[in-house]
Amino acid sequence: MLTRRQFIQTAAATTAAAQMSPKRIALVVSNYRFLSPGQQLGDRFLVGYPLDGAWHMPDMKVVSVYIDQHAEGDLSAERSAQFGFQVVPTVADAVRSVDAVLIAAEPGSDLFEKCVKVFEQAGRAVPVFYYHNLSTTFDKAKTMVESSRRLRFPLPAGSTLPATFRLPDLELPLGCHIEDALMVGLADFDALEALQCMVERRGHGETGVRAVQLIEGGQVWGRCSRELLTAALSRSDTPLGLTVKDGRTQDLVASGELRKLVPKPVAYCVEYRDGLQATALLLNGAVQDSTFAARVRGTPEIQSTQFLLPPQPNGTDSARLIQKVERMFATRTAPDPVERTLLVSGILESCLRSKAQNGARLQTPHLAVAYRAKG
Amino acid sequence: MRPKLAAVVTVYRKYSHAQHIVDRFLDGYGWNSAHHHPAMDLVSLYVDQVGADDLSRERAARHPEMKIYPTIAEALTFGAGKLQVDGVVVVGEHGDYPKTEKGQVQYPRFRFFEEITKVYRDGGRSVPMFNDKHLSWNWNWARQMYDVSREMKFAYMAGSSLPVTWRIPSVEMPLGSRISEALCACYGGVDSYDFHGLEAIQCMVERRRSGETGVKWLQAYRGERFWDALREGVWPKPLMDAALCRSHTLTPARAGFTDVFPSVEDMRRLVPDPVAYRYEHNDGLKCTLLLMSGLIRDFNFAAYVDGRREPWSTQMYLPMPDGRTTLANFFSPLVNNMEPMYLTGKPTYPVERTLLTTGLTAAGVDSLYAGQKRIDTPHLAIVYNAPRESTFWRT
Numbered sequence: 001m002l003t004r005r006q007f008i009q010t011a012a013a014t015t016a017a018a019q020m021s022p023k024r025i026a027l028v029v030s031n032y033r034f035l036s037p038g039q040q041l042g043d044r045f046l047v048g049y050p051l052d053g054a055w056h057m058p059d060m061k062v063v064s065v066y067i068d069q070h071a072e073g074d075l076s077a078e079r080s081a082q083f084g085f086q087v088v089p090t091v092a093d094a095v096r097s098v099d100a101v102l103i104a105a106e107p108g109s110d111l112f113e114k115c116v117k118v119f120e121q122a123g124r125a126v127p128v129f130y131y132h133n134l135s136t137t138f139d140k141a142k143t144m145v146e147s148s149r150r151l152r153f154p155l156p157a158g159s160t161l162p163a164t165f166r167l168p169d170l171e172l173p174l175g176c177h178i179e180d181a182l183m184v185g186l187a188d189f190d191a192l193e194a195l196q197c198m199v200e201r202r203g204h205g206e207t208g209v210r211a212v213q214l215i216e217g218g219q220v221w222g223r224c225s226r227e228l229l230t231a232a233l234s235r236s237d238t239p240l241g242l243t244v245k246d247g248r249t250q251d252l253v254a255s256g257e258l259r260k261l262v263p264k265p266v267a268y269c270v271e272y273r274d275g276l277q278a279t280a281l282l283l284n285g286a287v288q289d290s291t292f293a294a295r296v297r298g299t300p301e302i303q304s305t306q307f308l309l310p311p312q313p314n315g316t317d318s319a320r321l322i323q324k325v326e327r328m329f330a331t332r333t334a335p336d337p338v339e340r341t342l343l344v345s346g347i348l349e350s351c352l353r354s355k356a357q358n359g360a361r362l363q364t365p366h367l368a369v370a371y372r373a374k375g
Numbered sequence: 376m377r378p379k380l381a382a383v384v385t386v387y388r389k390y391s392h393a394q395h396i397v398d399r400f401l402d403g404y405g406w407n408s409a410h411h412h413p414a415m416d417l418v419s420l421y422v423d424q425v426g427a428d429d430l431s432r433e434r435a436a437r438h439p440e441m442k443i444y445p446t447i448a449e450a451l452t453f454g455a456g457k458l459q460v461d462g463v464v465v466v467g468e469h470g471d472y473p474k475t476e477k478g479q480v481q482y483p484r485f486r487f488f489e490e491i492t493k494v495y496r497d498g499g500r501s502v503p504m505f506n507d508k509h510l511s512w513n514w515n516w517a518r519q520m521y522d523v524s525r526e527m528k529f530a531y532m533a534g535s536s537l538p539v540t541w542r543i544p545s546v547e548m549p550l551g552s553r554i555s556e557a558l559c560a561c562y563g564g565v566d567s568y569d570f571h572g573l574e575a576i577q578c579m580v581e582r583r584r585s586g587e588t589g590v591k592w593l594q595a596y597r598g599e600r601f602w603d604a605l606r607e608g609v610w611p612k613p614l615m616d617a618a619l620c621r622s623h624t625l626t627p628a629r630a631g632f633t634d635v636f637p638s639v640e641d642m643r644r645l646v647p648d649p650v651a652y653r654y655e656h657n658d659g660l661k662c663t664l665l666l667m668s669g670l671i672r673d674f675n676f677a678a679y680v681d682g683r684r685e686p687w688s689t690q691m692y693l694p695m696p697d698g699r700t701t702l703a704n705f706f707s708p709l710v711n712n713m714e715p716m717y718l719t720g721k722p723t724y725p726v727e728r729t730l731l732t733t734g735l736t737a738a739g740v741d742s743l744y745a746g747q748k749r750i751d752t753p754h755l756a757i758v759y760n761a762p763r764e765s766t767f768w769r770t
Contacts (some may be wrong), residue, residue: 040633047635050620053677053688055636075631167692168769169545234405236702237694243701246430247389249402251410288701293408302408308543310623311699313633 023060023099023329028091028115030068030106032076037104037131038067039075040318041325045102046083049319058326061085066094068111092118095126100329104131116147125153127332129325130341132159133189138346138366145342156324156334157341159190161290161307162197163324164317167235170292170305171201174373177297178202181278182228184236185290188351191280192268193344194307197373198292199278200340205372207273209347213361214354220265224279227302229253231293235306238288252286261286268351273368339371378415378461378717381450383487385423385470387431390696392468392507393422394430395706400464401438404707407770413714417441419460421450423483424470447490458498462717463491466507475512477744479566479737484509485516492523501529503720505713508535509570509733512740514754517733521726532713532722533729535571537674538578539708539767541692543621547765548582548680548687556611557678558663560618562671565650566740572664573652573732573739575674575691581728581761585658589756593654593735594749595742601649605639609653610663611679617686618665618675626670637670645669652739657756664739672697708768724766727759 025045029038042065048057062085067076080087088094091114095101105111112130119125128148134141134157148155172178181199185191200206215223230253233239239250241261252258261283268280293304310316324335346367354362380400384393397420403412420443422431435443444450453459467484474480484506495501504524510517510533524531548554557580561572581587596604605612619625619636627633628641637645650666672695677688694700712723734755742750 034631035633043632043634047632049634050622050636053617053620053686055616055620078631165543167541167543230410231408234408234410236405237700237704239701245389246433247394247696247702248398249404249702251403254410304408313627314623314625315633316623319634 024063024097025060025329026094026098026101027062027065028068028094028101028111029065029104030109031071031074032065032067032079033071033073034075035313040315041102041104041131041322044319044322046079049322050316051319051323060100060326060329063098064088064094066091068105068109091115095119096122098126100126101128102131102325103128107133107136112144116151119151119153125151127154127329129328130155130157132157133348134341134345136349138342138349141342141345145338148338154328154332154334155338156328156336157338158193158336160309160317160321161190161194162336162340163320165308165310165320166305167308168305170303172198172294172296172303174201174375175204176202178276179295179297180225180228181276181292181294182224182232183278183280183290183292184229184232184283184287185280186282186288188268188280188282189344189348191282191290192270192347193341194290194292195270195278195280196340196344197336198294199272199276200371200373202276203274205370206339206343207370208368209270209343209364210273211271211361211363212347212350212354213269213359214351215267215269215359216355217264220267220281221259223267223269224281225295226253228293228295229281231302231304232291233258233287235291235304236287236289237306240286240288258283258286268347270347336374337371339369343367343369379459380415380417380462380464380717381419381421381460382417382464382466383421383447383450383491384466385468385472385482386426386429387422387434388426388428388469389430390703393466395703396464396466396507396710397434399706399710401434401441404710405704406707406711413710415462415714415717417464419444419450419453421447447487448494451491451494452498458494458500458502460502462503464505464713465491468508477740479512479740481512485511485513485520488520488523492527495527495529501527503530503716503722504532505716506531506533506729509533509729509736511733512566512737514734514737517730517737518754521730524726530716530720530722531726532716532724533726534732535574536693536705536709537571537575537691538724538728539712540705541768543690543692545769546689547767548579548678550582550761550763551584552582552680553682554580554583554660555679556614556661557676558610558614558618558665559674559676560615560622560665560667560671561674562668563666564668565666565743566736569650569652569664569666569739570732570736572666572674573735574729575676576662576664577728577732579676579678580656580660580662581759583660586758586760587727587731588657588758590654590731590735590752591657591755592749592751593652593738593742595739595747596651596653597743597747598648600747601651602639602643604651604653610651614677614679614686615665617677617688619671621675621677621688621690622671622673623690624672642667642670650743652735652742654735654738654752712766724762725759727757731755731757
């Protein structure tokens with residue numbers, strides 16, 4: 001094992017030598033099937049992506065790809081032939097001599113640990129972008145973040161929602177006082193992460209989470225603000241039920257249709273250490289998009305927006321994400337604090353534990369994750 | 376006093392423009408973090424064609440304050456012989472109407488207008504009117520509609536959702552910009568979505584330094600001649616590429632890929648019936664509308680502004696209920712821009728914009744019908760100034 005000093009010296013020397021030529025990228029992905037995260041994110045380094053009204057080709061070269069689970073329809077061999085990278089049999093082969101790594105793995109995989117092992121052995125660590133949730137457990141996610149700190153490589157993570165277009169283009173001011181916040185989403189991690197990227201801008205920064213509770217069924221309706229729910233849903237372009245039937249607009253909350261459409265709502269209730277209480281709701285059956293609302297002190301109107309997920313197959317939200325990743329690969333500076341994803345990993349894990357305990361409120365002293373949002 | 380409105384529409388079925396617009400007056404719509412109900416009452420409705428899929432009867436049953444009348448005159452007078460409403464909403468889009476020999480659907484917007492203004496005349500009172508989309512497929516009628524609105528001095532608004540919907544990114548053309556070239560890459564057919572693309576261009580270029588000066592000629596290109604024109608540089612390819620780079624719906628040009636930029640060869644393969652309208656304004660500004668069905672399903676604008684080499688571009692975003700959404704919420708900013716007119720008697724933006732785009736749509740059809748010949752358009756010397764305030768959706 002290298003000492004920390006030896007490690008840093010080796011890393012500095014190698015980095016200086018590699019600064020001139022295009023960055024060499026490794027893709028470490030669970031698979032490279034059509035519409036998989038590996039394919040959609042990886043391809044952007046191969047064929048470019050739309051950026052600010054131009055087609056942008058990263059000045060980076062994918063040199064190696066590791067596929068964790070070869071499956072029917074995998075496109076990596078085809079891409080390898082076309083773009084000249086190697087599909088390699090181990091993670092070590094993929095990451096040993098590259099400048100940056102993109103990981104798009106299944107939850108619970110050990111691909112990241114395998115990368116870290118290579119970094120340790122080589123005495124050189126490179127930036128890693130970890131797509132989506134770091135881990136299904138907070139402890140493991142925390143170990144991942146600690147590894148990145150110990151070996152001094154940036155490890156941003158997360159999904160496309162924080163990076164995507166917002167309608168309207170709402171960004172809460174840094175330092176604002178959020179009194180109440182609500183996210184209506186489609187999947188638990190994504191909803192919690194979108195919520196977190198908004199509320200982390202409050203006060204003196206993120207302070208962590210004191211307790212969580214996962215509530216299901218009818219009692220959900222009593223737990224969230226009617227005004228915030230109306231505000232979030234006012235941003236939806238996909239109400240179901242009567243809108244699908246005859247095209248009409250709906251005030252889903254006031255009409256009572258929401259309760260009819262969602263027999264089993266799920267609320268992920270988050271109590272932050274500074275007193276903010278925020279909720280992520282899954283309202284399957286009512287809407288099919290991701291919307292947010294918050295009450296901010298000093299602003300009379302509720303602030304709300306939709307996190308736009310543009311249609312597939314383009315999925316241009318991932319172009320927005322890759323823009324950040326590319327910049328991070330080039331500068332070794334994380335676009336957003338990895339603590340956001342770490343905290344969300346922990347909130348989600350504890351919420352699922354609350355669910356297993358019939359919706360008990362669980363104290364989460366381990367989630368005292370403090371950080372500051374980027375400007 | 377809450378204004379009373381009458382709606383005069385062609386058909387009222389799911390996802391017809393009438394359903395999108397009238398429903399927003401009846402049922403409200405999501406706006407600014409609330410479910411907004413316009414501060415006015417839509418109290419009477421005339422539907423020109425009532426089919427098996429009609430929804431107007433269901434709406435009237437659910438909103439008893441709104442009565443359906445068998446004629447336009449009765450919808451405006453409640454059968455009492457005199458104008459009773461404070462505003463009229465005209466939606467002459469969709470429905471089964473014959474086509475002209477040039478392929479234009481003869482939506483009865485002019486007939487609606489004549490019947491409405493007859494009631495205005497008979498009652499000696501004119502009230503604000505909104506006309507969805509272009510004024511008429513027939514330029515002479517459109518011009519007459521405009522002239523009559525001026526003679527009778529009522530507030531008149533018209534047009535598409537494109538000028539008022541979300542923009543991604545959310546940007547406005549600075550008032551007084553110098554624009555040398557502008558372009559919209561979009562999709563759809565002639566005498567249909569071409570109008571929307573023309574409105575997308577016009578709401579931007581009308582903000583240029585000279586103000587609007589009108590258009591002196593237009594030439595359409597279709598099929599093989601479109602590709603010839605692209606190769607010959609009739610419009611700037613970099614501007615077209617910039618617009619396409621704002622799209623969220625590029626058909627992948629290569630199998631197995633999800634988002635790749637198409638080569639011209641790819642475009643030829645993907646777009647079986649491309650159409651371009653190329654036209655020049657009286658101050659020299661040149662504009663191009665591109666209908667590229669098969670390649671994209673959105674509306675993307677690009678322009679050369681203030682002498683900069685880099686194109687200025689944005690997407691006019693329509694949350695389209697063609698599988699992408701369930702609600703055509705781009706009608707919300709359209710209705711939201713109508714509401715002040717019914718409350719104050721002042722149009723939110725100039726109807727001259729739509730008079731011009733109406734004429735451009737007809738000129739495009741005429742050029743295609745004349746074998747893609749260049750058409751001089753001295754009748755489109757329409758001069759106006761853009762409103763100072765932005766009216767697109769950004770809150």
